[in-house]
Amino acid sequence: MVQLVEERVKCPKEINEIRVALVALVEDIKAGKDLVLIAGENLQSISSAIAGLDQIDDEIRETLPESVQCLGLMAGEIIGLLMKKDEVPAQPVVPAVEENA
Numbered sequence: 001m002v003q004l005v006e007e008r009v010k011c012p013k014e015i016n017e018i019r020v021a022l023v024a025l026v027e028d029i030k031a032g033k034d035l036v037l038i039a040g041e042n043l044q045s046i047s048s049a050i051a052g053l054d055q056i057d058d059e060i061r062e063t064l065p066e067s068v069q070c071l072g073l074m075a076g077e078i079i080g081l082l083m084k085k086d087e088v089p090a091q092p093v094v095p096a097v098e099e100n101a
Helices: 013-030 035-051 053-062 064-083
Strands: none
Touching (some): 013 035, 013 053, 013 064, 053 064
16 A cells, blocks of 8 residues: 655745646536536636736746646646546536427
């Protein structure tokens, strides 16, 4: 059995906001939530992430090791979500049938 140890990662603020927003979006999409619901639930984190995009270059330049760690954390979280088996199988989309057809 593989043992995992918990490590702390320091993430630059703006990169972390992007990480939080993207991971939440992938989690909600994977859960099969409605697009409108996903947008509403994640609007604040998406807005925060977009607002800080202009600072990403400076963050990476000044904190390259921490930036790479944070991006690696994000990649791991997203891969984990995508590999996770669906607890409830996604329902197929069935087009509505018009009664007058």
